[in-house]
Amino acid sequence: MKSQKEMLLRMREDLVRGIARRSKPPVEGIAPDIGDIIDSVSEERTRELDMILTDREKKKLLQIDDAIDRIDESTYGLCEECGVKIPKGRLKVLPFAKYCVECQEKLERDEKYMKDEPEDGIKKVPAGDVEE
Numbered sequence: 001m002k003s004q005k006e007m008l009l010r011m012r013e014d015l016v017r018g019i020a021r022r023s024k025p026p027v028e029g030i031a032p033d034i035g036d037i038i039d040s041v042s043e044e045r046t047r048e049l050d051m052i053l054t055d056r057e058k059k060k061l062l063q064i065d066d067a068i069d070r071i072d073e074s075t076y077g078l079c080e081e082c083g084v085k086i087p088k089g090r091l092k093v094l095p096f097a098k099y100c101v102e103c104q105e106k107l108e109r110d111e112k113y114m115k116d117e118p119e120d121g122i123k124k125v126p127a128g129d130v131e132e
């Protein structure tokens with residue numbers, strides 16, 4: 001289980017590094033503050049990252065942090081929904097998977113349904129180029 005944690009920490013670092021590269025100022029010689037953030041993989045730093053992360057990156061980072069937590073709590077690799085062991089193959093592809101395939105699919109279906117629902121009463125207005 002230790003190697004799994006290392007892998008997650010590495011994923012986290014890669015993610016943060018990618019963001020650091022992106023947010024690097026064009027002026028050479030100026031080290032961005034994010035350098036300090038990379039040095040640390042502690043969770044408190046996630047707050048600082050919050051400001052520069054996209055929602056998608058934030059979500060991924062949270063998932064990774066969450067998985068690391070679950071390794072520490074020895075609940076890693078168990079489906080949070082039904083408690084079955086998540087197949088190793090799945091964890092390999094998706095190291096921060098929280099649910100088994102069945103539950104994940106079920107949850108995604110539910111999520112989609114819930115997302116679609118509020119739009120029912122609201123008329124969707126396409127952004128931009130609609131000419132009357």
Ligand SMILES: [Zn+2]
Nearest residue numbers: 079082100103
């Ligand atoms: Zn499950």
